[in-house]
Amino acid sequence: MEASAFRVEKIASREILDSRGNPTVQVDLHTKSGFGRFSVPSGASKGHLEALELRDGERQRYNGLGVQKALENISRVIAPKILGLDSRDQPKIDRLLNELDGTENKSKLGANAILGISIALARASADTANSPLYRTIADGRKLVLPLPMMNIINGGKHAGNDLSFQEFMVIPAGFKTFHEALRCGSEVYHALKARLEAKYGKSAINVGDEGGFAPDIESVEEALGQISDAVEEAGYSPGQNVVLGVDAAADSFYNEDKKTYLVDGKQIGSQDLFELYAGIERSFPVKSIEDPFHDEDFDNFAKITKKLGSRFQIVGDDLFVTNIKRVEKGIRLGAANALLVKVNQIGTLTETIEAVEKARQAGYGLVMSHRSGETEDTSIADISVGLATGQIKTGAPARGERTCKYNRLLQIEEELGSGASFYGPEFLKKHQ
Numbered sequence: 507m508e509a510s511a512f513r514v515e516k517i518a519s520r521e522i523l524d525s526r527g528n529p530t531v532q533v534d535l536h537t538k539s540g541f542g543r544f545s546v547p548s549g550a551s552k553g554h555l556e557a558l559e560l561r562d563g564e565r566q567r568y569n570g571l572g573v574q575k576a577l578e579n580i581s582r583v584i585a586p587k588i589l590g591l592d593s594r595d596q597p598k599i600d601r602l603l604n605e606l607d608g609t610e611n612k613s614k615l616g617a618n619a620i621l622g623i624s625i626a627l628a629r630a631s632a633d634t635a636n637s638p639l640y641r642t643i644a645d646g647r648k649l650v651l652p653l654p655m656m657n658i659i660n661g662g663k664h665a666g667n668d669l670s671f672q673e674f675m676v677i678p679a680g681f682k683t684f685h686e687a688l689r690c691g692s693e694v695y696h697a698l699k700a701r702l703e704a705k706y707g708k709s710a711i712n713v714g715d716e717g718g719f720a721p722d723i724e725s726v727e728e729a730l731g732q733i734s735d736a737v738e739e740a741g742y743s744p745g746q747n748v749v750l751g752v753d754a755a756a757d758s759f760y761n762e763d764k765k766t767y768l769v770d771g772k773q774i775g776s777q778d779l780f781e782l783y784a785g786i787e788r789s790f791p792v793k794s795i796e797d798p799f800h801d802e803d804f805d806n807f808a809k810i811t812k813k814l815g816s817r818f819q820i821v822g823d824d825l826f827v828t829n830i831k832r833v834e835k836g837i838r839l840g841a842a843n844a845l846l847v848k849v850n851q852i853g854t855l856t857e858t859i860e861a862v863e864k865a866r867q868a869g870y871g872l873v874m875s876h877r878s879g880e881t882e883d884t885s886i887a888d889i890s891v892g893l894a895t896g897q898i899k900t901g902a903p904a905r906g907e908r909t910c911k912y913n914r915l916l917q918i919e920e921e922l923g924s925g926a927s928f929y930g931p932e933f934l935k936k937h938q
């Protein structure tokens with residue numbers, strides 16, 4: 507194929523709505539012979555060091571959440587510098603985007619503007635090369651279908667209930683293939699729905715931002731108990747083929763002045779919180795816990811990793827914000843043993859890959875992740891396979907903006923045929 511086929515010829519962007527009904531950025535990027543589109547997601551429980559999502563702040567439109575300034579930055583500042591370049595020069599173009607912005611957290615042009623371009627570019631390159639995105643991203647790496655971590659009870663900032671922890675996940679690891687794992691997750695989801703409705707009434711099956719149920723239950727243990735029972739009821743074996751995970755998102759219930767955490771109605775210190783994790787690890791088949799402490803508490807992350815990390819995945823999300831410098835610090839201190847990977851926390855594909863490779867070299871697990879505010883975009887499914895992250899969390903096996911990622915993984919599995927390898931059993935072996 508001629509090099510000129512990859513020349514960037516046209517960039518357009520628009521304001522669309524995300525799954526919470528808030529505006530977000532969508533970018534269309536045309537090369538001479540191909541096309542790429544990306545829609546930028548948006549978080550609710552953001553790490554304070556995330557790259558900045560630029561919002562207009564003018565109250566008349568969308569309560570100040572409009573993204574017209576980001577669109578203007580794309581058309582006036584970014585597009586003129588990128589038109590004419592070769593779309594395959596992703597690292598060079600991502601560096602150029604950072605230079606044009608010039609700030610540490612992409613606050614001048616907006617990480618939503620920058621990321622929109624960065625991933626639309628990757629998609630356009632893949633399309634121009636007539637290749638699926640996961641293949642161009644893999645760049646020779648082995649392709650791996652990720653283990654889905656499905657958030658089936660929602661709390662924290664994602665739901666209108668009193669659960670402090672944000673996410674309670676079912677992790678169907680003991681299966682040979684992605685599609686069997688997904689089926690198990692869906693069956694457990696429906697078994698849980700029936701249980702919750704029978705026990706707590708109809709309103710318990712309303713769902714939160716990520717498609718999981720948002721029952722009015724008030725304790726971590728009760729939520730985990732309901733899920734364990736649902737796993738059994740669906741005909742699976744908790745602790746054997748199905749394990750559980752939580753994302754505490756501890757920042758969202760941390761009181762910085764008092765240095766306490768508000769868990770299930772009680773103010774507790776970090777030592778009590780530590781005990782709570784050790785307790786749920788003893789009582790339930792929990793194998794993964796994300797953001798157990800607030801996002802500057804590297805010490806307690808290191809302590810829990812030392813104590814439980816040999817058989818338990820400790821994931822850093824708000825702690826690392828997909829930022830290589832934070833990952834390096836975590837590795838130095840032994841804080842966490844897995845990295846949550848969110849493209850919009852750092853704002854370019856190249857920097858995402860750098861953080862992933864740094865974590866991988868240190869033996870950290872990798873979990874590709876959606877945001878609580880999502881769109882119909884499926885790029886993270888491809889990125890997860892191409893970067894062989896081994897795990898993905900993209901919500902419940904319900905609601906279109908969540909299922910589109912899982913459904914894309916089913917297509918990829920089919921395309922790879924017998925060459926598809928699924929990470930589930932390896933996860934179980936690693937965390938026995």
Ligand code: PGA
Nearest residue numbers: 549550551552755877878
């Ligand atoms: P967020 O939640 O997208 O609201 O940040 C997801 C997570 O904390 O993992």
Ligand code: ZN
Nearest residue numbers: 753755796823
């Ligand atoms: Zn998280």
